[in-house]
Amino acid sequence: MLPTKNKLFLTYYVLKQYSNKENPMNATEVAKKVQEVFELEKAPNRRTIYDHFEDLELISEVYEQTVSFRLVRTPNRKVYIESTISSGEAHLLSDAVATSRFIDLEQSRSLIQKLGIVVGQNLKNFFEPRLHFKATDKKEYNEQLFQNIDVLTEAIKKGKKVTLQYLKYDVNKQLVPSRPDENNGYKKIRPYYLIWQINKYYLMYYYDDSTSPRFMRVDKMRDVMTIDEAVGELKDIPNLSDYTRNQAYMFGGMPEYIRFRCKMYSIGQVIDFFGEDVTIKPIDEEYFQVEVYTSCESIKFWLMQYISSIDQIEPLKLAVEIEEMLEDGLRRNRVKQKETFL
Incomplete structure (x- = not known):
């Protein structure tokens, strides 16, 4: 049994654990649940619970930048606690943690459990099968x-x-x-x-x-x-967000406008990588032009990856560097005689 002097916390706990958009609660339901969960001799009166609703609503509004919940009222005078992080957002973040090679097994479990607490879900159990693939050694x-x-x-x-x-x-x-x-x-x-x-x-x-x-x-x-x-x-760099978002590979370098012609069948790869804000101009049924504001150091290996569908690269210095890289790679990897691979 928890100390009962701070009854506001008891109301918050019950709403956090047992209320949601599909299951809002009124003052009577909250009072009964408080009595049940915390094994109280007597349930708090409804007036007290209504005061708690007002306090929690005020806290979530005044301190919205620092608390992780909001109190939502329904038309039939019921309320529920809603996390400021949605279930989908928590799953996305947990997935990133679970698949990261640079967060070890125990840290991953701890972070996912904390995200689950914020949204009121047992995300740790949900992601446990995926966490089994992580190495147990600590780096x-x-x-x-x-x-x-x-x-x-x-x-x-x-x-x-x-x-x-x-x-x-x-x-x-x-x-x-x-x-x-x-x-x-x-x-x-x-x-x-x-x-x-x-x-x-x-x-x-x-x-x-x-x-x-x-x-x-x-x-x-x-x-x-x-x-x-x-x-x-x-x-x-006037816009850090744009600059970092357009880094194909994280080599840095001063940004400038990079242009290239691309075959139409690669439009999906371009948009998937650079986002829907990338500048694309159709040329004809077979080609389109891409313009992206990034650095030559960052994009040259991306261009090499899709070079079979790319040409007319600008600026000239970048085109020359890629040509030299291709010629060097071809020279070192040229097959001198046919071999049979079993």
Whole structure:
């Protein structure tokens, strides 16, 4: 039995657990459920429950930016508690957690359980079969990932630089300093934006002496620390959201307008990847032109992936670079004699 001095919480708990859009509750039903669940000798009176409804409604309105629920009234004087996160949104987020390679098994279970609490569902049991496919061993980056996100988020809010050690995988699949000859991989950077892209979490940043943005994977960072130096105003990229969304691969680089001609049968791949806002101009029944605002570094490998249906690439420097890459790849992969593969 819980202490009963704060009866408002008891009303909230009952509404959270037992009410929804299909099953709203009136004051009498809530009072009886409170008495049943918390084993009270006497049910709260209806006037008290009505006061609780008003308090919960006021809390959800005044503190809508900080509480995760709203109280909804129906025409027949019943109410229910509705989460500010929908069931579909919670499932989508849980799915992302369950399939992420950079959130270990126990952390995944904990996060999914918390999302389930917010929406009043047992999401942990629902996703447990999928979680069985995750490895049970704990990686070093697993333990630091969320701490890295916290530190970087706070640094971005305050407009401060950070220092960190950046890592890479070696042939033994171990994380080692990315450039051990340069301060053992430690860097000082100006962080500006965190983004989840291509099933990984990235930080967009600048070096102190760089005029071009770059991206760095958060799961490969170690010893992230904020330092008391201002990052300065970001002037080169007017719209961070558009810039990061159009990054085909997270290599950074200054954005510019990239154009190319594409065969009509590939229109689905273009829209699926760049979104419905991408600029598309029909040329004829066979071709259309694509224009996207991104960097050459970011898009060149995407263009290579679909090169069998793409041509007339602009700007010229990008077209030349892709041509050289194709010629080099063809030279190294040319089949010199026919072989039989069993």
